[in-house]
Amino acid sequence: MDAATLLLGLSTLRLATPLALAAMGELVAERAGVLNVGIEGMMLGGALAAFSVGAATGSLLAGCAAGIAAGLALAALFAYFVLRRGADPIVAGTALNVLALGLTGVVFRSLNPAGSALARAPQMGEIAPALNLYLLVAIALVAGVAFYLGRTRSGLALRAVGERAEAAHVQGVNVLRIRLGAVLFGGACAGLAGSSLVLWISDTFVEGMTSGRGFIALSLVLFGGYRPLRIVAGALLFGAASALQYRLQAASSAIPYNLLLMTPYLLTLLVLALLAGRVRAPADLARPFEPRD
Amino acid sequence: MTRLRAFAQPIGAAAVALAASAALLALIGADPLEAFRALVSGALGDAIALENTIVRMGPLLLVGLGVAIAFRCGIWNIGGEGQLYVGALAATALVTRGPGLGSGAVALPLVLLVGAGAGALWAGIAAALRVRRGVSEVLSTILLNFVAVLAVAWAVHGPLQEASGAYPQSDALPELARLAILPGLRRVHAGLVLAVVLPFAVWLLIFRSSAGLRLRSVGLSPDAARYAGVSPERETTRVLLISGALAGLAGALEICGVTGRLFENLASGYGFTAVAVALLARLSPLGVLPAAFFFAALATGSGAMQRVAAVPSVAVQVIEALVILFSVGFAMPKSRTS
Numbered sequence: 001m002d003a004a005t006l007l008l009g010l011s012t013l014r015l016a017t018p019l020a021l022a023a024m025g026e027l028v029a030e031r032a033g034v035l036n037v038g039i040e041g042m043m044l045g046g047a048l049a050a051f052s053v054g055a056a057t058g059s060l061l062a063g064c065a066a067g068i069a070a071g072l073a074l075a076a077l078f079a080y081f082v083l084r085r086g087a088d089p090i091v092a093g094t095a096l097n098v099l100a101l102g103l104t105g106v107v108f109r110s111l112n113p114a115g116s117a118l119a120r121a122p123q124m125g126e127i128a129p130a131l132n133l134y135l136l137v138a139i140a141l142v143a144g145v146a147f148y149l150g151r152t153r154s155g156l157a158l159r160a161v162g163e164r165a166e167a168a169h170v171q172g173v174n175v176l177r178i179r180l181g182a183v184l185f186g187g188a189c190a191g192l193a194g195s196s197l198v199l200w201i202s203d204t205f206v207e208g209m210t211s212g213r214g215f216i217a218l219s220l221v222l223f224g225g226y227r228p229l230r231i232v233a234g235a236l237l238f239g240a241a242s243a244l245q246y247r248l249q250a251a252s253s254a255i256p257y258n259l260l261l262m263t264p265y266l267l268t269l270l271v272l273a274l275l276a277g278r279v280r281a282p283a284d285l286a287r288p289f290e291p292r293d
Numbered sequence: 294m295t296r297l298r299a300f301a302q303p304i305g306a307a308a309v310a311l312a313a314s315a316a317l318l319a320l321i322g323a324d325p326l327e328a329f330r331a332l333v334s335g336a337l338g339d340a341i342a343l344e345n346t347i348v349r350m351g352p353l354l355l356v357g358l359g360v361a362i363a364f365r366c367g368i369w370n371i372g373g374e375g376q377l378y379v380g381a382l383a384a385t386a387l388v389t390r391g392p393g394l395g396s397g398a399v400a401l402p403l404v405l406l407v408g409a410g411a412g413a414l415w416a417g418i419a420a421a422l423r424v425r426r427g428v429s430e431v432l433s434t435i436l437l438n439f440v441a442v443l444a445v446a447w448a449v450h451g452p453l454q455e456a457s458g459a460y461p462q463s464d465a466l467p468e469l470a471r472l473a474i475l476p477g478l479r480r481v482h483a484g485l486v487l488a489v490v491l492p493f494a495v496w497l498l499i500f501r502s503s504a505g506l507r508l509r510s511v512g513l514s515p516d517a518a519r520y521a522g523v524s525p526e527r528e529t530t531r532v533l534l535i536s537g538a539l540a541g542l543a544g545a546l547e548i549c550g551v552t553g554r555l556f557e558n559l560a561s562g563y564g565f566t567a568v569a570v571a572l573l574a575r576l577s578p579l580g581v582l583p584a585a586f587f588f589a590a591l592a593t594g595s596g597a598m599q600r601v602a603a604v605p606s607v608a609v610q611v612i613e614a615l616v617i618l619f620s621v622g623f624a625m626p627k628s629r630t631s
Binding site: 037077080081085086087088090091092094095096097098099101102103106107110140156187207211212215218222256258259261262263264268269272273274276277278 | 300321322323332369371422426427428429431432433435437439440443444447450451505516537551562565568572604608609610611612613614615618619622623
């Protein structure tokens with residue numbers, strides 16, 4: 001393997017990781033029956049928190065923890081409106097995305113007034129990209145989620161809540177608590193994914209920097225057929241496409257840059273068109289549940 | 294009682310959202326009262342401000358109207374932004390690169406129709422993906438937004454770039470493709486008359502025609518609609534095409550009535566604001582009028598808020614999002630919006 005291929009491979013892993021992290025969280029939420037369209041916003045919140053705390057403390061771990069906390073906080077807000085107030089998850093998720101875009105803009109601009117030199121967040125990965133902590137966490141997360149959903153009693157209960165909330169409720173499962181836990185887990189994963197954008201992929205924050213990665217992660221869950229390993233395969237496909245696209249941008253000006261930037265979205269649409277209809281979603285996905293007794 | 298609540302609830306939701314936003318502003322160290330005063334005077338304070346608000350209301354009204362009727366049919370069109378961009382792109386391409394357009398009387402309707410048609414086509418992709426391939430329109434319309442925005446960026450750097458090549462923008466539209474400014478006004482253009490009339494036309498379509506009944510029946514229950522001989526697939530396609538056409542028309546009106554040329558970031562966020570407009574209007578075609586005015590005022594005033602009170606203009610997105618959350622979480626509790 002020559003150096004160029006190796007670099008492309010590493011770049012693929014790096015770009016696939018945030019997608020895989022966010023998609024694992026979304027997978028758990030959807031398996032519990034909650035469609036979370038707000039992960040884009042949760043990623044963005046995680047990215048800003050990781051940048052602010054990372055740059056202020058110089059600590060990778062503190063930045064990472066702040067990213068997770070921001071994702072959790074936004075997920076809690078989403079859970080309140082969807083699980084408590086019965087808001088439609090698509091509407092609430094869309095609102096959450098706009099909220100995160102606005103909030104991160106306000107906070108970022110008040111932290112970095114125009115003209116002030118931008119702080120840089122610490123970065124991991126330049127030294128030994130292949131042994132990156134994020135990559136290890138992502139591998140552990142995929143294995144953990146696969147094991148939890150497929151092999152544990154609690155994972156079985158969570159799937160039951162997504163498939164037949166009413167039946168699970170009759171059997172004594174606390175549907176709302178499981179859904180809350182799943183949404184919070186999804187938010188934490190999205191926040192972690194957002195932090196990796198700042199602490200691994202770029203060392204600064206740019207408004208709207210998630211640029212649709214949350215929606216791509218959402219699509220990955222669907223065309224991975226709700227199975228962890230297939231979702232990872234999808235994330236790698238996208239990582240490879242993005243890595244290639246950056247390579248092409250750098251190598252030639254024959255294809256306009258804006259058209260190259262379209263590739264991840266067009267690829268997502270194409271794969272959705274090929275596979276979406278064949279996937280069976282959890283039966284009670286996005287259906288509100290109210291315990292009657 | 295219900296009629297009263299139908300009016301009171303959106304106003305309550307907006308008020309709570311404004312209060313929550315004030316708390317947030319205070320939290321980041323801004324003076325909420327000063328910020329809101331700047332916001333209101335920037336949006337409604339004098340004739341120029343009011344005209345700016347009315348001009349801004351046009352696209353929000355049209356895109357919001359499209360979103361509202363789609364939601365009524367149970368379709369989540371979150372792609373208003375992309376449909377607007379494609380409408381603007383097609384209108385510009387026709388005027389600056391197309392064959393001669395003849396006289397203004399022919400040119401303008403043609404340009405607006407092409408804009409609407411392009412928006413409909415763009416939404417039609419989502420419709421085809423949903424009906425034929427089972428792809429959720431939530432994802433496809435969002436993804437198509439990104440593609441449309443990039444397509445405009447590509448066009449103004451490439452095939453549609455102005456002849457002088459100085460900036461990434463199209464040539465200025467010739468006079469015959471520009472909408473006239475209404476007499477006695479500075480910015481309010483003739484297209485806004487169309488924008489204000491359309492909600493009434495759509496109201497008639499939805500509530501006073503059998504086609505509208507079919508659309509609504511699918512939103513209420515696709516299974517029952519199918520049993521009654523209505524094809525949910527056809528209605529889905531139809532409502533997405535109408536919805537996209539309204540957004541595409543909005544894009545063409547922006548180009549012909551306001552900006553006079555195409556450039557990047559033409560209308561960033563209009564698509565999402567339109568979702569807020571539709572929800573605050575409680576999916577009523579006529580309710581879209583005051584709701585669009587409200588959000589247009591917020592958007593217009595945000596510039597003044599930034600200048601006077603040093604509150605970043607993106608704070609308006611926070612208010613928008615809170616209005617959506619409070620209007621679906623409190624004003625319409627325990628019910629699906631469709």
